Amino acid sequence: AQSVTQLDSHVSVSEGTPVLLRCNYSSSYSPSLFWYVQHPNKGLQLLLKYTSAATLVKGINGFEAEFKKSETSFHLTKPSAHMSDAAEYFCVVFNQAGTALIFGKGTTLSVSS
Amino acid sequence: GAVVSQHPSWVICKSGTSVKIECRSLDFQATTMFWYRQFPKQSLMLMATSNEGSKATYEQGVEKDKFLINHASLTLSTLTVTSAHPEDSSFYICSARGVIAGVSTDTQYFGPGTRLTVL
Numbered sequence: 001a002q003s004v005t006q007l008d009s010h011v012s013v014s015e016g017t018p019v020l021l022r023c024n025y026s027s028s029y030s031p032s033l034f035w036y037v038q039h040p041n042k043g044l045q046l047l048l049k050y051t052s053a054a055t056l057v058k059g060i061n062g063f064e065a066e067f068k069k070s071e072t073s074f075h076l077t078k079p080s081a082h083m084s085d086a087a088e089y090f091c092v093v094f095n096q097a098g099t100a101l102i103f104g105k106g107t108t109l110s111v112s113s
Numbered sequence: 114g115a116v117v118s119q120h121p122s123w124v125i126c127k128s129g130t131s132v133k134i135e136c137r138s139l140d141f142q143a144t145t146m147f148w149y150r151q152f153p154k155q156s157l158m159l160m161a162t163s164n165e166g167s168k169a170t171y172e173q174g175v176e177k178d179k180f181l182i183n184h185a186s187l188t189l190s191t192l193t194v195t196s197a198h199p200e201d202s203s204f205y206i207c208s209a210r211g212v213i214a215g216v217s218t219d220t221q222y223f224g225p226g227t228r229l230t231v232l
Contacts, residue, residue, distance in 0.1 A: 036223075041122075041225060042225055043117060043206075043222075043223040043224050043225040043226065044157075044206070044208070044223035045223070046220060046221075046222075049220070090156065090157070098219065099162065100147070100159055100162060101147075101159070101208075101221060102159075103156040103157045103158075104156060105155065105156045106154075106155070106156055
């Protein structure tokens with residue numbers, strides 16, 4: 001069965017420093033992977049998605065993620081954090097049928113000034 | 114584009130009453146809509162998937178008679194929590210995917226969620 005594991009429930013960084021949110025996946029086939037962000041009182045927003053094209057995926061707001069099959073990882077990074085990046089981030093994988101999303105438990109990103 | 118709205122954003126009801134939550138795709142045709150439930154500080158759990166004009170497919174453990182889902186048009190799906198109890202208090206989120214500007218997409222677009230509190 002497909003699943004994703006977000007290795008950190010909470011990450012704290014200072015504004016202007018790099019962000020790393022870690023995600024490992026488990027899948028018996030080549031997965032479709034996503035990162036979503038959830039701000040309070042706003043809908044989940046798609047940051048980026050990997051669908052077996054380039055392994056380095058660039059998303060919105062300066063975020064990017066690299067698919068590493070050998071490490072079964074899909075970590076989310078950003079070179080320089082902004083205060084507005086503080087939110088909940090979810091690593092997500094499609095089920096095998098491609099009909100439903102399976103969410104990780106989420107990582108809360110805090111950004112301090 | 115690809116905006117999904119939910120109404121209401123917050124509802125408080127008495128135990129035993131029924132509550133209806135609406136999910137609308139504002140600028141695209143939602144051929145498939147999904148309903149999720151999110152407990153505080155936890156992940157989203159898929160409750161059911163509905164295709165326009167068809168009966169919803171419920172995930173294991175979700176009571177279909179308690180959580181009634183209707184997807185009668187390409188822009189509207191409703192979730193009715195029947196005879197709500199305090200344990201049904203949660204954050205309910207819908208998402209939709211379908212045809213945007215004439216192109217079919219598998220990307221899901223999420224609504225802002227509805228917070229249900231049952232007293």
